[in-house]
Amino acid sequence: MPEAGAPEPIARLVQEFSKLPGIGPKSAQRLAYHVLRAPEDDARALARALADVKERIVFCGTCFNITERDPCGLCESDNRDRTLVCVVEQPLDVLVVERTGGFRGLYHVLHGALNPIDGVGPEQLRIQELLGRVEAGDVAEVIMATNPSLEGEATSMYVQRLLQPLGVRVTRLARGLPSGADLEYMDDLTLSRALEGRQEL
């Protein structure tokens, strides 16, 4: 809530900041006053960056990752294995998998996971587009890399069921223990799955 008597532009900025995820009214106020005190150039750069992200970033029409041009660099590259498609929930997940440097295939970003209770159904995700890519040929294996959450798993099973008649191989990431986790506090589900995915020492 903007404080009473704050000039309208400040109140408006506070209100806009408080719409951001993880920003409460207090933080929104702090950010707004920070912008007010900051050099004019910094404030303009922020405004420009905000505008650019909406004006210059588009979705790749093939993998639906965020990109400056469509198709994106990954989809256009000659150095990627076009028979492998890694399916993720969010554009950020592409960065995470890319950072491992261990994957040479292409991606498909669903833009979410099925959440039946909150009303997020298959038609809100880029599932049909994935089917289209597989139907078009080329793809030999689809790797489901959705989160190991209830929603992620439901999404993975649902997509797997849709892909099955197309005869493509569908795999999913092995689920182990998060590094740094304490065995004592591990839940049964994670632990039993990690046991199944155990490897020879």
Add this chain to the structure above:
Amino acid sequence: MAARPRVYRAEGVILRRRNLGEADSILTVFSGSEGKFDAIAKGVRKARSRMRGHLEPLTRSRVLVAHGRTLDVFTQAETVESYRRLREDLEASAEALYCLELVDRFTEEREPIPELYALLVASLALLQEGAGPSVTRFFELRLLALLGYEPHVEGCVLCGGRLPEEEALLSPAAGGLACRQCRPEAGAGRIVSVAVIKLLRFARRATAPEFAAMRVPGDAAGELRTAVGELIRYHLDRDPNARRFVEGVGALGREEPSPPSAPDSPL
């Protein structure tokens, strides 16, 4: 008078999760002792969180919760049942999610209904064993009964007369079955078959495993689903979101194990 204890214990099923800030979540728990309540799980979205796997939706957990100024805070959580086989079955998880949504929509915060909690736990166990959608039908009907919305199915809800063994009108507004003479006054509803009437009656006497074990022909099962769905919609004033998912999954068709060598397509 003794001061309010700073923490309390509860055993419950996690109904849903909303993210809060960078690393926290607000979880809705339905427990036997406290009823439905929300609490914050701090840092639960970090990979190293001790509580992470114990507070996933569709997990039955024992929790320790501290009273907070605005929202209570989980201080410990331990899984009682992770429903692994349920989660790994698309049809069963769709049914389970639908049941969780019904609990969330039909209950008020901090109003314990221990019988509903027992019903939920029993139903999830049956779904996990592969008992299928009849578990959900039983769950819906019992939930309505526990909340005081049980449809009157033994006789005509309006005149109290006996119903001959023939189809009858099931009217959510009138609160049950109406005989042929009373139909004009019963309001909107749906004509249900003798098979469905028998199932509605059986659900009042049966236990969940008994009802789930009943062999119901496909068309009667579909008719019962629609009829009970209309009762739910009437009392909720909407359809639960998860119903569309259950139907969507149903439309996919059951997974057939692929034969080792598929015969050549005739096309």
